[in-house]
Amino acid sequence: MSTSVAVGRIKPCRIIDLPEFTDPRGSLCVVETGIHVPFVIRRAYYMFDIPDGAARGAHGHRRLEQLIIAVHGRFEVVVDDGFTKHTFVLDHPSKGLYMGPMVWRDMVDFAPGTVGLWLVADHYDESEYYRDYEEFLRDARSLA
Template sequence: MPHREENWSIIQLPVIPDHRGNLTFIEGDRHIPFPIARVYYLYDVPGGASRAGHAHKQLAQLMIAASGSFDVHLDDGTRKETFSLNRSNKGLLVRSMVWREIDNFSSGAVCLVLASMPYDESDYYRSYEDFQAAIRQRG
């Protein structure tokens, strides 16, 4: 887990190597700083398509390239950073109040997401302008 609370960080997940193939596991409140309330995954994303395009008011997530690769673009209103995820034993922890967009999906890519809360539409900023206004209000 990250040593200090940052808006995002890469988390190295445990790997149990075996000649038959590797195994990685994730335990909520141990490997990631929240209990896992929801799991979902993105797959069969058409070439050139983009996903996400939102921010969360409270929810935190861990994004993992379970298969293939993709890029995650993050923006907290102060800084922007892009991560290329392509290893199943590394996750991108994204905390609340971070705008995220995911693109550049390879063929067969699967983006696995572990979330700190169940789905709640009222937790989303769907408009970048609304997100920016909320960041300014937090000031």
């Protein structure tokens, strides 16, 4: 799917190409704060063993920035800023999806064996999350 659709009215979602170094010993990708990601990485987490047909996400963030990488396998990230929706396919470890604040996300269509990595700008804070889509829409649309 195309990545030319702008979703995210504060800081638009976009694919970031990460440097990949390959030689006969294998491949390596690098992610550095201030070079590849526009935020300081304060937290990292990863998902794996996702059952067939499962969806993850179903939330938005008030201020949080993050970079999502499919380090192995493939999945889709459906993003929604209250006005525009778009689906990004993550299927290579040298591609990361940057997500800024005020974007609802759903992660779907996980291939078997997929491992997804999230690099996040801040520590976990439940008050920072939108769990109710209607509340998210109200607040996102009030920013226009």
